[in-house]
Amino acid sequence: MPFPYIRTMGTDVDAFLGRLARHLRPQVEKLSGLLLQRLNGEFPELWENADIEALTLEETAQHVTALMDLLEAHPGASASQAPPAALDIARLYARRGIPVSRLLRAYRLDHLSLLEQVQAEAPRLTGDWHTINLATVRLVAIGFAYVDRSSEEVVAAYQEERDRILQRRLALTARASKLIGTTLDITRTAEELTEVCTEDFADLVTVDLLDSALDETGSGPPEALTQRRVAQRSVLDDCPESLLRVGGTHTYPGGSEPVRALTTGRSVLHHIAGTEMPAWVAPSESQGRVLRDLGLHSVLLVPLHARGDTLGLVQFVRHRTSAPFDDDDLLLAQEIASRAAVSIDNARRYTHERTTALALQRSLLPRHTVEQPAVETASRYLPAGSRAGVGGDWYDVIPLSGARVALVVGDVVGRGLHAAATMGRLRTAVRAFADIDLMPDELLTHLDDVVIRMQREETPAEGETSATCLYAIYDPVSRLCSLASAGHVPPTVVTYPATGETTRTSRVVESPEVPIGPPLGLGGLPFETIEFELPEDSLLVLHTDGLIAGRTRDVDLGLTTLRDVLTSAPDSLEETCDQLLAALLPGRPADDVALLVARTRALDPDHVATMDLPSDPAAVSGARRFASDVLTAWGLEEMSFTTELVVSELVTNAIRYGKSPIRLRLILQSTLTCEVSDASSTSPHLRRARIFDEGGRGLLLVAQFTERWGTRHGREGKVIWAEQSLPADSAPTIKAT
The missing domain is CATH 1.10.490 (Globin-like)
Structure with a gap:
């Protein structure tokens, strides 16, 4: 058994x-x-x-x-x-x-x-x-x-x-970006760095700047490593870890870790084991005893590096915090110090470059793009590494009517204040032409005329003005991208297969076949617009040739590297920009670089309502009812009166003066847009009706009751549009599909 x-x-x-x-x-x-x-x-x-x-x-x-x-x-x-x-x-x-x-x-x-x-x-x-x-x-x-x-x-x-x-580290990074660099004062910026980092990161933070960096003339020799203590802060009262006080000067021993960090530009993570206390940490035996009693065990040395110059050194010290610094802490310290370095550099340059800054103020690139639902963007601009000064590369993101957006990147030939000023004039011209909703090829034609007129105004000493430009329009409703090039390198497009896979390995990276027209300023030669569909979450990468070409690098090799990076780029557009610059520009660039990365969005179909109308005055009442019903569905009943008035005037205008087919479209995004399209190319005009006139007041009413209105022309016909702001207390959440 x-x-x-x-x-x-x-x-x-x-x-x-x-x-x-x-x-x-x-x-x-x-x-x-x-x-x-x-x-x-x-x-x-x-x-x-x-x-x-x-x-x-x-x-x-x-x-x-x-x-x-x-x-x-x-x-x-x-x-x-x-x-x-x-x-x-x-x-x-x-x-x-x-x-x-x-x-x-x-x-x-x-x-x-x-x-x-x-x-x-x-x-x-x-x-x-x-x-x-x-x-x-x-x-x-x-x-x-x-x-x-x-x-x-x-x-x-x-x-x-x-x-x-x-x-906790992400919170620290966010706090640092918000609190560091609030003024154009060197000392205050350094103090902000120490205050932020002693809250939940280090027990002691010191900021030392090179005397050459503090010299207003900027003529200090780079080998002079004399430093001035600009700020320091400890979790202990009176900062017993440091013998040096704010305002004092000092030099580190030759061959020490701080000197190597300053000369190489590389950060250092140093652990102090047992009773070891390097001379650069404790310059005297009595100070060494103080630090050993405090339990000092690890130090981060992070150079302050901004715009190609080494400004000084930041020390992060731990003694009360039991956990020593690790590699992740080093990366975090580098990111915070990098932000602070830019702010400190801005402050130190402010006084002796004020005149130049004021001259460039009207033409520099936008620091922030306006948030809008069509695309999410990230951008970078790097000036040339040489001393020739600022160049003429630029980029722009311009909101257009009908929830669309224009993406622009361009490059003015030359360098210095003249090129920068020319860039500012061309950017202003592009925005003006975009405001009247020109097609990409038409806009470049008008911009070409502007450059030719600028050439006629130039003196022989200024040289001949020339530029390249790429202008693209993306429509989140139809997901169509229209673009034209005036001598500019085509963009790179990153899409996912139609199967719905969204892994990095499934990305498709390619350059659309864009007919590249002549550079701006030649005159008499045509530009051509192409149109293609972009799936939602596609990336559109626009850049100047400085990103992919160099003195020692072939353009084809640069394009290959760019595509390799985009194939496995992170989801964050900011990180994507950083990876592109790190891979393509490991050193200081020989030419200016403008980079614009945009992720496309698709407008929720529920936020678009369309109605085809017959060319019959009786259709106006039906258009008003349609608009009222749509606003009720969107929870915007309080806007019905104004919207019905706008719809009535625009539809009546299209029926009376336009041609079939006539279409009414309502778009809900950050604003409420009313569009009426017809097949006629005749543009409407505002006019002031006389007292006894029975008509002529329609567009005047539309202009008075809406935030903006305008006309855009297509290949066949036109669209008259008007935008209204949404009530703050009833604005719906706009989401992509």
């Missing part, structure tokens, strides 16, 4: 394991010590950090106790949860930046050693090797079940702590 025999043997094995557990319980502390000795050689971090060492000993003892509990439990008992100390040490590893793989390896070796110790004790209780073998099999099964379950909990605790740290 085998079955009772098997049950009997199982009961005997369980009883033996319970007896073995009771035998080992008094030896928990001894077993824990043996296990830690086993880990001694492979995991030095257990002994280099007193807090990890103490917690590891507690964790090991809890694991031993937990296994004893399982062996004494009834047969089939499930594996218990991980001990509290195991979760605590997982969180500690996460705070210290130790990889989770190290934690799991230590975890496995610890449990394997424990099983070996328990197995070694079995012969002390019985000489029956059959029972010992069966007990070993059961012991391994119980042990691995316990390891599997507790490992999952340990990894979850580790990841939860890492996520919390990441959220």
Whole structure:
């Protein structure tokens, strides 16, 4: 009868394991010590950090106790949860930046050693090797079940702590971007940096600027490493960690870590082990004792680098915070210091470059683009690395009627104030032509005329004005992109396959076949508009040739590199811009670079309402009812009166003076747009009706009751449109499809 025999043997094995557990319980502390000795050689971090060492000993003892509990439990008992100390040490590893793989390896070796110790004790209780073998099999099964379950909990605790740290770092970055650089004052900007970073990042922050960077003439020799302490802040009163006070000057010892950081421009992460205290940290023995008593254990040295110049050095120090700085902290410090460096550089340049800044103020690129529903954008502009000055590259994002947007990038030939001023004039002209809703080829034709007139006004010393330009219009309703080029490199388009996959590996990167017309200023040659559909979430990358071409780089190689980066680019457009510049411009660019990356959106179909109308005055009342019903569905009943008036006047105008087909379209986005299209190219005009005139007041009323109105012409016919602002308390949430 085998079955009772098997049950009997199982009961005997369980009883033996319970007896073995009771035998080992008094030896928990001894077993824990043996296990830690086993880990001694492979995991030095257990002994280099007193807090990890103490917690590891507690964790090991809890694991031993937990296994004893399982062996004494009834047969089939499930594996218990991980001990509290195991979760605590997982969180500690996460705070210290130790990889989770190290934690799991230590975890496995610890449990394997424990099983070996328990197995070694079995012969002390019985000489029956059959029972010992069966007990070993059961012991391994119980042990691995316990390891599997507790490992999952340990990894979850580790990841939860890492996520919390990441959220804290993101909050710090957001706070730094908001609070650093609020004024054009060097000292205040440096103080803002120290205030932000001592709240939840470092225990001491110091900001030193090179004397050459503070020289108003900017003529200090680059090898002069004398620094001035501009700001410092500590979590302790009176800043006992530093002998230097604000305003004092000093130099670091030659060959020290700070000097190397300043000369190479590379940040340094330095851990201080034991009683070691470098001379650049503690210039005197008494100061060394103070720092050792405080427990100083790690330092970050981050150069302040802006616009190709090294301005100084920021030190981040930890002593009260137990967790030392890690590589992630270094990256975070670099990002914050980079923001601060730009602000400090802006402040130091302000006084001695004020005249030049005022001259360029009217023509510099837009710092911020207006948010609108058609596209999400990110942009970069890099001036040439040479001393020739600012060039004439530019980009622009221009909202158009009907929820559309214009994307522009251009390049004026030449460099210096003249090129920058010319760029400002052309950008203004493009905005003016965009405001009257010209097609891309028509806009470039008018812009070409502007450049020719500018050439006639120039003196021989100024040289001949010439420029390239790419002008694109994207419509989020139809998802159509129309563009034309005047001697400019075509854009790059990133799309996803129609299957709906959105992984990076499924991206399709290509350049549309754009007919490249002549550069602006030649005159008499035509431009051509092409049109293609862009799926939602496509990327449209516009840039000047400085991004892909250089003195030592072929254009084809630059295009290949650009496409490779876009194939695996991150979701963030800002990070995409950074990766493109890092891959294509590892050094200072030889030519100006303008980069504009746009992610397309599609307007929700529920926010577009269309009605075809007959060329019959009786259709006006139906158009008004249609508009009223649509506004009711959108929750905008309070706008019905004005909208019905606008619809009535525009539809009447199209029926009376236009040609069929006539179409009414309402678009709900950040504004309410009413459009009426017809096949006639005749433009309407505002006129002031006389007292006894029966008509002539329609467009005047539309202009008075709406925010904006206008006419745009297509290949066939025209569209008259009018925009109204939405009530602040009833504006719906606009979302893409």
